[in-house]
Amino acid sequence: MKKGLTSLLSIVFILFTLCVLFFTMMPQWTADSTQPLSEFSTKRAFAHVEAISKQPHYVGSKNHEQVALYLQQELRKLGLQTSVQEGYTLTDWGNLVKSKNILARIKGSDNSKALLLLTHYDSAPHSSSTGASDAGSGVATILESVRAFLHAKTAHKNDIVILFSDAEELGLNGAALFVTQHQWAKEIGLALNFEARGSSGPSYMLMETTHGNAGLVNAFAAAGVPMPVSNSLMYSIYKMLPNDTDLTVFREKGEIQGFNFAFIDDHYNYHTAQDDSNHLDQNTLAHQGSYLMPLLHYFANTNLDSQQVNDDQVYFSIPYGFIHYPFSWVLPMLYGALALFVFFIFIGKAKRILSFSQIMKGFLPLLGTIISAGGITYFGWKGLLLAYPQYNDLLNGFTYNGHAYIAAFVLLTIAICFTFYQNNCIKKTRMNYYVAPLFLWLAINAVIALKLEGAGFLIIPIYFAIFIFGFYVVTQRSSVILNLLFSIPALLIIAPFIQMFPIGLGLKVLFGSAILTVLTFVLLLPIFGTFEKKAKWALAFLILSLGFFAKAHYESGYEKGKAKSNSLVYFYDADTKKAQWITYDTNLDDWTKSYLGDNPKVASLYKNDPLFSKYGSAFTFATDAPDKSLIKPTIQFITDSLGGNQRYLKIKISPNRKVNRYDIFANETIDFHDFKANGVVQLEQSGSILKRKGKKVLSYYVVNNEPLELQFNISQSAAFDMHLLESSFDLMTNPLFNMTPRASWMMPTPFILNDAIIIKEKIKPTPKVAVLPAAETTPRNNIQQAYFKTKRQFKHRLSFSFFEG
Secondary structure (H helix, E strand, O other): OOHHHHHHHHHHHHHHHHHHHHHOOOOOOOOOOOOOOOOOOHHHHHHHHHHHOOOOOOOOOHHHHHHHHHHHHHHHHOOOOEEEEEEEEEOOOOEEEEEEEEEEEEOOOOOOOEEEEEEEOOOOOOOOOOOHHHHHHHHHHHHHHHHHHHHOOOOOOOOEEEEEEOOHHHHOHHHHHHHHHOHHHHHEEEEEEEEEOOOEEEEEEEEEOOOOOHHHHHHHHHHOOOOOOOEHHHHHHHHHOOOOOHHHHHHHHHOOOEEEEEEEEOHHHOOOOOOOOOOOOHHHHHHHHHHHHHHHHHHOOOOHHHHOOOOOEEEEEEOOEEEEEEHHHHHHHHHHHHHHHHHHHHHHHHOOOOOHHHHHHOHHHHHHHHHHHHHHHHHHHHHHHHHOHHHHHOOOOOOOOHHHHHHHHHHHHHHHHHHHOOOOOOHHHHHHHHHHHHHHHHHHHHHHHHHOHHHHHHHHHHHHHHHHHHHHHHHOOOOHHHHHHHHHHHHHHOHHHHHHHHHHHOHHHHHHHHHHHHHHHHHOHHHHOOOOOHHHHHHHHHHHHHHHHHHHHHOOOOEOOEOEEEOOEEEEEOOOOEEEEEEOOOOOOHHHHHHHOOOOEEOHHHOOOOOOOOOOOOOOEEEEEOOOOOOOOEEEEEEEEEEOOEEEEEEEEEOOOOOOEEEEEEOOOOOOEEEEEOOEOEOOOOOOEOOOOOOEEEEEEOOOOOOEEEEEEEEOOOOOOEEEEEEEOOOOOOOOOOOOOOOOOEEEOOOOOOOEEEEEEEOOOOOOOOOOOOHHHOOHHHHHHHHHHHHHHHHHHHHHHHHOO
């Protein structure tokens, strides 16, 4: 066969393998209108998504209550008795919320640990998100799976608890309320949690373990999930990073472990107005159902106590398969690969096939390719951010044309690889150059074995590569068919990370995908090294890369469904009686300019109000706004007394308009002792002093306009310095403002306090003034008594004004 045709067929084989890999990650057809009632139906599940996601339903909104009622009604339709758990929690995030959890329980035949089906039903605030994916998809997956399970009259030993938690988006408060205060929490043996961080793509399985993962891994494999997508590298990294799902609360506060299932593609829709039913991929919803149905049947009948083990396992998924083995195998597998590698080098040297000088030369194209591809991609993306400043509008870091950029930089990297390796067509030279990539991969796996055992499965493609190397050393022949077949493990195991990293972590890590592309390319060097006219292949991949760059440029603008995010708040300082329009945006558009003007001031005066945002966003521009005569909250000092060296305070803050949130700040030098907010203490509190970061004391998300009561004591010597921000989320609908609607290609920026009306006010007691009776009806001695009484009260208040600074 001609080498040119062999090269083409090799490319076709690799593309076919990759297509099979990505095509089999998740279901591809969801037209299941005739699905039996005993099986999961995507169509029926999607109907729940549409019902839940008609309107934003964040905590405190009218639609939030309507969704809660809908969930109770749907559970009752299944013949289940529902219950509601309500109460305040103050989490370590500093968020105080009155959560409303919706629960139901299906009794099993044994008196054993219960299986928990978990997701949250509140949508994200501030951004008009309707919560179709996050986490309407989770609610729908559970409702439809439970319906199918009950219809089949499946016998089961364990109780099944259904928990639709509240206030997950605000600080995991609903989960915390259940774990710390509900009697059922102690009966839970395992939790299955369904989440979303995008609106499409495969759902990834991620574990939360209290000890080792071996019990959960073995159970997951035994359950027979048809299309698993997961690996233990994700598990190892996840354990090292701060995480924020409801299941985290169960693990940390209840010693309850379990599985997370979440999809992350189209991350740009996460927490935005585009998280609606139109953007949710129904194949992704079907994938969630393909997880829950077999796991529900399996864990409803297995001993949930047996999942608690101390051992860990390496695991990874392949099309329609799930492979796992103990961590204890990682080092022996590394030693085995090293032994084979050294053995074949020794044989090759003895046969004079290998030359150390040629081997050392092999490091030059390897390192040159890694440095060039990584550097060009890193600085290339930086340059694109300068050329397209609108990309900074999307805070999550993944643009609407992000997939085009992934393809463009990967193809460009392959072109770079062919360029650096164009002079090694001679078989003997090629195999000498192959030693350097094998050595580098073995070094990487040595670090993995010592520091990151969850990635131990990356040694498997190296074994196949060493076998290719060994076959040549022993036979001095190179088999195209053998090389292609032995390339499959590298394609199945390594290639998915090239796409996964920038989707999950943002396009800022595209350089990592480029480096991983190089490492995959050099692992397949026995295939690509045989290509003739590598310069032409480099040119072909460069042209393809430019095509995807052109595609990305064409898709770089905004349109309906791929909207530009922007932000605006009305900020009124009640102490200075000044109002301003403020934004978080760096790139102002016509809508924001219509309020801020063409030359707004830098918003430097608001650094004392460090509002939380997921990506550390701060106010950027401000301009003066008209005073709308907003009604301030009522601040009452119910208790203000001295005892020992402490000052005891109880403060009640009552809204006088419809509000959604209070942010309380205090001077960082103040230590709050025995702090309570609406009767509850911080869940993670140890000792008497409130743990807080910076000036923030708490954020209170208001339900039904219920007031905020703070109770604490501080040192007498501490200068009392506190202020509040009272926010309502009704800027766009409040009749006082008559706001111009956004254009169809715009949407509110997520992850920040947006579309809000904010009042800032210093928290201080108001001196009480005695009201005297009219002089003509008051005897002189009574007037004198009232005078001295008022004077004493005034002196008493002055003593406290010293502590207020």
